[in-house]
Amino acid sequence: MPETIKLDATQTTDIEKAASLLLAGHLVAMPTETVYGLAADASNEQAVRKVFEAKQRPVGHPLIVHVASPERIRYWVDRVPEAAEKLINTFWPGPLTLLLPKKSDVSDFITGGNPGVAVRMPAHPATVATMEKLGRDLVAPSANPYGRISPTTAEHVLGGLSGKIAAVLDGGDCSVGIESTIVDLTGETPVIARPGQISQSDIEACLGITLAPGKGASQVVPGSVKRHYQPVTPTVGVATDQFARLLPEITPSGERIGVIWWQSAPGELASESIMLSADPNEYSRMLYTAMHSMDQANVDRIVIELPPRESRWLAVHDRLGRACTEQFG
Numbered sequence: 001m002p003e004t005i006k007l008d009a010t011q012t013t014d015i016e017k018a019a020s021l022l023l024a025g026h027l028v029a030m031p032t033e034t035v036y037g038l039a040a041d042a043s044n045e046q047a048v049r050k051v052f053e054a055k056q057r058p059v060g061h062p063l064i065v066h067v068a069s070p071e072r073i074r075y076w077v078d079r080v081p082e083a084a085e086k087l088i089n090t091f092w093p094g095p096l097t098l099l100l101p102k103k104s105d106v107s108d109f110i111t112g113g114n115p116g117v118a119v120r121m122p123a124h125p126a127t128v129a130t131m132e133k134l135g136r137d138l139v140a141p142s143a144n145p146y147g148r149i150s151p152t153t154a155e156h157v158l159g160g161l162s163g164k165i166a167a168v169l170d171g172g173d174c175s176v177g178i179e180s181t182i183v184d185l186t187g188e189t190p191v192i193a194r195p196g197q198i199s200q201s202d203i204e205a206c207l208g209i210t211l212a213p214g215k216g217a218s219q220v221v222p223g224s225v226k227r228h229y230q231p232v233t234p235t236v237g238v239a240t241d242q243f244a245r246l247l248p249e250i251t252p253s254g255e256r257i258g259v260i261w262w263q264s265a266p267g268e269l270a271s272e273s274i275m276l277s278a279d280p281n282e283y284s285r286m287l288y289t290a291m292h293s294m295d296q297a298n299v300d301r302i303v304i305e306l307p308p309r310e311s312r313w314l315a316v317h318d319r320l321g322r323a324c325t326e327q328f329g
Helices: 012-023 045-055 070-075 082-091 125-134 154-161 200-207 240-249 280-295 311-323
Strands: 005-008 028-030 037-041 064-066 096-101 116-120 167-170 181-184 191-194 235-239 257-261 272-275 301-306 326-328
Touching: 005 012, 012 028, 012 037, 012 125, 012 167, 028 125, 028 154, 037 045, 037 125, 082 096, 082 200, 125 167, 154 167, 154 280, 200 311, 235 240, 235 311, 240 301, 257 280, 272 280, 280 301, 280 311, 301 311
Parallel strands: 005 167, 028 167, 064 116, 096 181, 235 301, 235 326, 257 272, 257 301
Antiparallel strands: 028 037, 096 116, 181 191
């Protein structure tokens, strides 16, 4: 494949170019408020297959369909329950994905052969404009090699997929920084299948119900594998109350250590260090960027100071639990 071209999301001609590439069956990385997605025309099964090839993603792992308006979900969804309508009216466009009963003709390459299809309306204007110009919906998993850190800049995309995709539409840094919340609405009661910025309390407030704790999704959803979002560099998580004590013990002599922290400054033990915010949303926005930076910093090991074990940090802990090869505390 020719070199991946970089398009400017602020230029109408570049949005038109992205749409024309997608219409021709090519792959284009697109900015969303969560992470950059690897987009393909969802109605073109050959294009959808290319997503799996470019990412080296296992076939059978479901994809999310991105739509430009709530009305577009009727092409994919068999029925829209009242709970879905409430969530759409409250949170779309935004970082919320709904798992709903699929129409019978929806490709198994999109759903992984499951009875539900995941749909969302992203909040990034350039991606919505591209879909409107295309006149079709997109599948758009994270634009990175399967299992690795999700991209939050166009440069992250090029670092992992340059030469494997036609283009990346550069829309700047993602404002949310982690993947969307997924709510499973295929059963009798809603279930949070993947935590994200929109929290359980947000969902409960919208629907006026209390969600059953610990209940799992009815099917496999994107981002649910045990090891995911991982740097190439071995990565360890350490709780704040053990950080000062354990950091010297897990820092072998002669190794260069990169530390991502939010409260406990690592001092001279760190060859490289990045401080993140004590605010969950700001921490989330910067997490993948920090992980990418450390992965490129020529360190032997990455150590991440884990945030508090509180409900508002649930989505961050979900991502770190999959990114770290080991955790302490």
